[in-house]
Amino acid sequence: MIRILTTLLVLISQPAFAQLKPVKVTDNIYAIVGPLGNRGPGNLANNATFGVVITSDGLVLVDPGGTYHGAAQIDRTIRKFSDQPVRIVINSGGQDHRWIGNSYWIERGARIIASDAAVADQLDRESLQFTGLIALVGEFGLTGTEAMTATETFAKTMTLTLGDTTMTLSHIGAAHTPGDAFLWVPSESAVFTGDIVYTERLLTVSSVSNTVTWLQSFDAIAALEPEHLIPGHGNPTDLFTAFADTYDYLVNLRQQMAAHIEAGGDIIGAVKVDQSDFAYLQNFNQLAGRNAQAVFEAMEWE
Numbered sequence: 036m037i038r039i040l041t042t043l044l045v046l047i048s049q050p051a052f053a054q055l056k057p058v059k060v061t062d063n064i065y066a067i068v069g070p071l072g073n074r075g076p077g078n079l080a081n082n083a084t085f086g087v088v089i090t091s092d093g094l095v096l097v098d099p100g101g102t103y104h105g106a107a108q109i110d111r112t113i114r115k116f117s118d119q120p121v122r123i124v125i126n127s128g129g130q131d132h133r134w135i136g137n138s139y140w141i142e143r144g145a146r147i148i149a150s151d152a153a154v155a156d157q158l159d160r161e162s163l164q165f166t167g168l169i170a171l172v173g174e175f176g177l178t179g180t181e182a183m184t185a186t187e188t189f190a191k192t193m194t195l196t197l198g199d200t201t202m203t204l205s206h207i208g209a210a211h212t213p214g215d216a217f218l219w220v221p222s223e224s225a226v227f228t229g230d231i232v233y234t235e236r237l238l239t240v241s242s243v244s245n246t247v248t249w250l251q252s253f254d255a256i257a258a259l260e261p262e263h264l265i266p267g268h269g270n271p272t273d274l275f276t277a278f279a280d281t282y283d284y285l286v287n288l289r290q291q292m293a294a295h296i297e298a299g300g301d302i303i304g305a306v307k308v309d310q311s312d313f314a315y316l317q318n319f320n321q322l323a324g325r326n327a328q329a330v331f332e333a334m335e336w337e
């Protein structure tokens with residue numbers, strides 16, 4: 036009886052996890068959509084969009100989850116639409132939810148693939164990311180989490196074939212993070228953009244971002260003319276929405292900041308440049324000023 040009560044108490048005291056939403060994009064492509072806000076004990080650092088390619092010989096998962104338990108949550112979500120094993124996991128960048136869940140999938144025999152630049156960034160920021168995760172997700176959410184980087188890497192492009200499906204991974208340059216890459220699946224006209232595209236919420240520009248090569252990475256995605264676009268944050272979308280929520284935002288911020296710098300403006304005034312056309316995006320109030328400061332600091336040196 037005591038044991039039952041203790042079990043019940045433990046269950047009640049654990050946070051209720053935010054659901055990951057599986058969204059069918061085509062017969063062979065799914066998005067797994069997480070919450071749009073920040074990391075927290077209730078989302079196991081899975082505050083992002085993940086994706087799955089179904090092939091005749093198993094699954095490709097785009098991004099492993101932000102913690103070990105977060106990876107297990109993605110696995111349970113995948114089981115709602117497929118019973119095939121995950122054979123390959125892509126790390127589309129250097130942010131925590133793009134790689135910290137790797138060990139869960141390595142234990143299950145998956146190959147892990149990332150760009151060289153992503154692995155370098157992950158190793159650079161590993162201890163910083165763990166400090167952040169402990170503060171935001173808590174010790175409980177981090178139990179079992181062990182940082183492991185990719186088992187295979189590439190410099191600029193890699194062609195991948197699994198079963199009857201051929202795909203291409205491309206790293207153009209730094210975008211949201213230094214090693215961002217996108218996965219193109221031509222047979223489905225679908226592209227998994229990682230953090231090169233955010234929709235519905237405001238993107239984040241940080242000190243490791245590069246808005247010049249971010250726009251070039253976006254151009255490379257647009258040149259594919261994909262019918263389906265699975266962003267790094269937000270629901271599956273189209274190129275039109277991706278332009279509106281990501282590309283146009285970056286172009287506006289750079290234009291406003293160039294004028295501000297030209298007029299002799301400083302970093303204090305930088306937070307006030309006009310970004311109001313994008314106030315419809317979630318997290319705008321928390322992030323717009325920080326983004327402006329990061330772009331000011333980068334553009335001072337361009």
Ligand SMILES: [Zn+2]
Pocket residue numbers: 083130132230267268
């Ligand atoms: Zn992200």
